[in-house]
Amino acid sequence: MEALSPKIAKSYKGCFPFKLGTTSYIYPAPILPNVTRLAPFLDEIELVLFESSGEDNLPGRGEVQRLRGLSTDWEVGYNVHLPIDIYLGDPRWEVRAEGVKIVKKFIERTMPLSPSVYTLHYSLRDNQGQDASDLERWKGHLIQSTEEILRCGVEPSRISIETLGYPFEWIEAIVIDFGFSICLDIGHLLLKGLNLKAHLEKYLPNTSIIHLHGLQNGRDHLGINNLNEETLDLILSYLRHFQGILSIEVFAFEDLKNSLQLLEEKWGSR
Numbered sequence: 001m002e003a004l005s006p007k008i009a010k011s012y013k014g015c016f017p018f019k020l021g022t023t024s025y026i027y028p029a030p031i032l033p034n035v036t037r038l039a040p041f042l043d044e045i046e047l048v049l050f051e052s053s054g055e056d057n058l059p060g061r062g063e064v065q066r067l068r069g070l071s072t073d074w075e076v077g078y079n080v081h082l083p084i085d086i087y088l089g090d091p092r093w094e095v096r097a098e099g100v101k102i103v104k105k106f107i108e109r110t111m112p113l114s115p116s117v118y119t120l121h122y123s124l125r126d127n128q129g130q131d132a133s134d135l136e137r138w139k140g141h142l143i144q145s146t147e148e149i150l151r152c153g154v155e156p157s158r159i160s161i162e163t164l165g166y167p168f169e170w171i172e173a174i175v176i177d178f179g180f181s182i183c184l185d186i187g188h189l190l191l192k193g194l195n196l197k198a199h200l201e202k203y204l205p206n207t208s209i210i211h212l213h214g215l216q217n218g219r220d221h222l223g224i225n226n227l228n229e230e231t232l233d234l235i236l237s238y239l240r241h242f243q244g245i246l247s248i249e250v251f252a253f254e255d256l257k258n259s260l261q262l263l264e265e266k267w268g269s270r
Contacts, residue, residue, distance in 0.1 A: 019043035039074035052083035088145035181208035211249040223255035
């Protein structure tokens, strides 16, 4: 663990009305060393399981047991970001079936951790990188895939659908009908030039987790010190009454450190 320096300067547990967290890839090391380093300081850890290829991205059963122990020891919760290299709306059934199989496998493996929420992508693209041209057909495939996923026994209330690069209105009815919540990714909204205030106003009541990160020159997942003051003030005004999870979705220690310091500073000044 000596190699995983520096560390967060203070604990932020219970400091906000929401649960404050970050990703399991702040240090260039596997999940377990990251969680061990971060657990004493935050309410939640977002387990980033972005890639389905390679068994090493799926925590082993022994690793899951150790993560359970850390959760108990440090009173830290987990949320799971499911793989993003899946295509649940793909026109080919075999591609969709593979995506369903992967999602179920990752959910079942991490269930012993009692995650607060599983974040799922409804990709508009197929596995060839092409956006869906027939939206109704795409949505029908999403519904079929989702019905299969839910057969693994996970409660719909513990699945959040993330805002991506297309209008969330396209899948809003699916989210409501299944009883899912929303993962409001503020960085994605800003990157696409979408109306942040309108999204916060409309979707925050059904949002279980917010992904917060800054952006600069078209690159996101940076520290929130890369957000302009007006945008940050707008976000904080809505966070005052938010009781879900705020995950600072960055992947480097300096970005996390700068974000925590700025969040604390701005929060205390309001």
